[in-house]
Amino acid sequence: MGLLTILTKMKQKERELRLLMLGLDNAGKTTILKKFNGEDVSTISPTLGFNIKTLEHKGFKLNIWDVGGQKSLRSYWRNYFESTDGLVWVVDSADRLRLQDCKDELSALLREERLAGATLLVFANKQDLPGSLSKEAIREALALDELKSHHWCIIGCSAITGENLLAGMDWLLDDIGARIFTAD
Amino acid sequence: MDATEGGSQENDFTGDAGAGKMQERLQKRNQARIDDVERRKEAKESLSVAEEQLDYFSSTFKRERVCIEELLSSCSGADRAVVTQRLEEATAQITQLQKFLNDSVLFLTQYELRQAQAALQKLQASLTETRENALPKKKFAFRARSKVADKASVPVSDSPPPDVAPTPAGPHEVDGGAASDLCGFFNMDSEHLTKTSEEIQKRDVLLSHLSNCKVRLLGSPSTLHLKHIDSCEILCGPVATSVFVDHCKNSILSFPCQQLRTHRTTDTQVYLHVTSRAIIEDCHGVSFAPFFWSYPTLEEDYRASGLSQDINNWSQVDDFNWLAAGTPSPNWTLIPEADRKTNWD
Numbered sequence: 157m158g159l160l161t162i163l164t165k166m167k168q169k170e171r172e173l174r175l176l177m178l179g180l181d182n183a184g185k186t187t188i189l190k191k192f193n194g195e196d197v198s199t200i201s202p203t204l205g206f207n208i209k210t211l212e213h214k215g216f217k218l219n220i221w222d223v224g225g226q227k228s229l230r231s232y233w234r235n236y237f238e239s240t241d242g243l244v245w246v247v248d249s250a251d252r253l254r255l256q257d258c259k260d261e262l263s264a265l266l267r268e269e270r271l272a273g274a275t276l277l278v279f280a281n282k283q284d285l286p287g288s289l290s291k292e293a294i295r296e297a298l299a300l301d302e303l304k305s306h307h308w309c310i311i312g313c314s315a316i317t318g319e320n321l322l323a324g325m326d327w328l329l330d331d332i333g334a335r336i337f338t339a340d
Numbered sequence: 341m342d343a344t345e346g347g348s349q350e351n352d353f354t355g356d357a358g359a360g361k362m363q364e365r366l367q368k369r370n371q372a373r374i375d376d377v378e379r380r381k382e383a384k385e386s387l388s389v390a391e392e393q394l395d396y397f398s399s400t401f402k403r404e405r406v407c408i409e410e411l412l413s414s415c416s417g418a419d420r421a422v423v424t425q426r427l428e429e430a431t432a433q434i435t436q437l438q439k440f441l442n443d444s445v446l447f448l449t450q451y452e453l454r455q456a457q458a459a460l461q462k463l464q465a466s467l468t469e470t471r472e473n474a475l476p477k478k479k480f481a482f483r484a485r486s487k488v489a490d491k492a493s494v495p496v497s498d499s500p501p502p503d504v505a506p507t508p509a510g511p512h513e514v515d516g517g518a519a520s521d522l523c524g525f526f527n528m529d530s531e532h533l534t535k536t537s538e539e540i541q542k543r544d545v546l547l548s549h550l551s552n553c554k555v556r557l558l559g560s561p562s563t564l565h566l567k568h569i570d571s572c573e574i575l576c577g578p579v580a581t582s583v584f585v586d587h588c589k590n591s592i593l594s595f596p597c598q599q600l601r602t603h604r605t606t607d608t609q610v611y612l613h614v615t616s617r618a619i620i621e622d623c624h625g626v627s628f629a630p631f632f633w634s635y636p637t638l639e640e641d642y643r644a645s646g647l648s649q650d651i652n653n654w655s656q657v658d659d660f661n662w663l664a665a666g667t668p669s670p671n672w673t674l675i676p677e678a679d680r681k682t683n684w685d
């Protein structure tokens with residue numbers, strides 16, 4: 157029995173996953189987290205620091221970390237990388253002006269060694285806004301098709317209406333589950 | 341005599357035997373003591389390994405760093421092929437150094453880790469810089485066909501002008517979409533500007549590179565972006581989501597919104613109605629007072645925006661550069677009631 161098998165067994169027993177939710181400020185990370193948890197989303201203020209929520213879904217215990225996206229907080233993102241199973245990158249689909257910013261920050265993250273094993277889910281958020289870009293446009297803008305280092309998926313969603321949030325999370329859990337829990 | 345001799349001999353004998361035993365015991369104890377010392381020494385050594393590795397780490401890291409810096413500085417003025425080869429070498433060395441750092445993470449303190457990371461980042465930056473200087477990439481960009489971009493006297497700024505001209509790096513299709521969906525005013529000086537409700541309703545409105553202007557936006561946009569604003573007075577109806585303010589100075593702003601996000605702004609007054617929260621980042625001399633302004637369809641626009649008129653957190657501002665709880669941030673203030681404006685002309 158190799159070390160990997162032991163580790164896998166341990167993880168399997170816990171069925172506990174660590175998800176890290178990042179993105180530029182105003183992308184809707186906290187709103188997604190609160191909506192997913194069934195909380196009120198009308199009074200959310202820009203995140204000064206981070207939120208963590210633990211919730212159960214599909215038999216997994218999920219620890220979701222939502223870290224503020226303001227420029228001055230981005231340098232702290234690295235403190236949350238350790239043992240992350242899934243990375244959720246949230247994009248404000250209506251924020252055309254900062255798509256380049258968004259791409260740069262994401263590609264910097266994907267070069268991080270400590271996130272090398274993590275599955276990437278991109279939420280093209282705010283699809284409910286009339287001026288928002290489609291998920292295909294976001295996929296092109298972030299050059300996701302060139303991404304070979306991580307398992308990834310992009311899903312158009314709306315944190316306000318809750319549309320597709322569950323679909324995204326299900327894909328993420330399936331992908332991580334297939335990687336971690338079926339190794340033996 | 342004999343007997344005594346014999347007795348003494350016997351005594352000697354037993355004495356010898358006793359001495360022998362004693363010596364053996366002493367030797368045993370001595371050995372035990374030496375063993376103990378050895379053990380302690382070993383234990384101490386195993387404890388002090390981290391310390392030694394720390395020294396080893398910092399000296400090795402420093403040596404490698406200097407080496408890479410020399411390699412980079414030797415690039416200027418050299419032949420193209422040589423530069424290419426040296427840059428490649430530097431890249432490999434930096435990668436190796438990063439790996440060395442990663443391997444050493446276990447015994448490094450937070451401070452040292454951060455220092456080393458910063459040093460590596462600096463190296464990476466100077467590598468990029470050297471590469472750009474020595475081997476400039478061919479610039480490729482789509483021509484901006486918009487009239488706005490053709491206008492003379494576009495202010496030169498460090499960030500690309502975020503108006504309808506496509507940014508060279510972004511995919512064309514996306515920016516083409518941006519042009520059709522954004523509305524607003526760009527590159528104007530000393531003008532009175534107005535947009536009606538029909539023009540901005542539920543849309544993203546961008547005002548950029550304006551100076552000495554008076555702007556009135558009579559409607560409810562979805563999002564409002566203000567960029568590179570100097571000495572302007574900007575009033576806007578209820579903004580359904582966020583207002584972004586970036587690079588704004590000596591101005592007066594007034595609007596209701598859900599969230600206000602203010603960046604790199606100085607000496608600006610905001611007459612604000614905010615239902616969630618206002619934040620500032622890299623700002624100085626920003627002051628706040630409650631929103632007041634009225635125009636015929638304000639009530640209607642409030643309803644369209646979905647903002648509550650009863651909740652106004654204008655005085656609760658979070659400063660992302662001031663995380664100390666208890667002491668107020670020096671970067672923003674509330675405007676004393678006596679000093680507030682009472683009417684717009």
